[in-house]
Amino acid sequence: MFNPSRDQVRTFFIDSWRKYRAKEVLTPIEHMANDLVLLHPEYHALLEDPDAVSKEFPPEGGQLNPFLHLSLHLAIEEQLSIDQPPGLRAAFESCQARRGDRHAALHDVLECLGETMFDAQRNNRQPDGEAYVSCVLRRAG
Template identity: 65%
Template sequence: MFNPSRDQARRFFIDAWQKHRQRTGLAPLEQVAAELIEQHPEYHALLDDPESAEKDFSPEDGQINPFLHLSLHLAIHEQLSIDQPPGLRAAYDACLAVRGDRHAALHDVLECLGETIWQAQRSGTAPDAVAYVEAVWRRSRLA
């Protein structure tokens, strides 16, 4: 199973972005990462700096961790490609139909995934896949 360290995950995004900008060959997952990064211009300068892998991002200071954000996007990309957990693809499609914007719909899913992971960490249990999909359906009705 793929279980990179924090530094490995950060280097993956930095390296994928550098390869993309240098127009060198990208592995399929790096291509997906580069496309996600393109959708987040607010992270470009950060990812242009290899030293950014060392930076800490504190939610208490109102900072969003761009590496976590991109990692969640990447996880969602994989989940949607295999409809896992079951029903996620249909719930995402409902968000997309309401939002009319792919990236906004992905952010709806991302918010639900983040909440699901937070709840699992807080309770010391496995993530609740059913609750995750139901949360995405609820977002589609609120959007």
């Protein structure tokens, strides 16, 4: 199983963005990453900063970690592409229909994924896929 380090994940996003801007050939996962970066223009300057790999984003600073945010987006795109956990894609589509905006619906899913991961870590267990999908359905109203 692939388990990249923090710096490898950050370098992936930075390199993908550089390649996109330079109009170089991108892999499918780099295309997906850049589609997400394009949804977040507030991160463009960070991804162009050569020191970004080592920047800290402490929660007490009130700043969201852009690399974590993009990584969660990327995970959700992969989950939606394979409907894993089962029912996630339909729950997302309901959420998107209610919101009328794909990106806003993705952020709803992102909140649910964050809650699911936090709960799993706090209780030292595997993430609960059914609870995750239920959370998205609740947000779909």
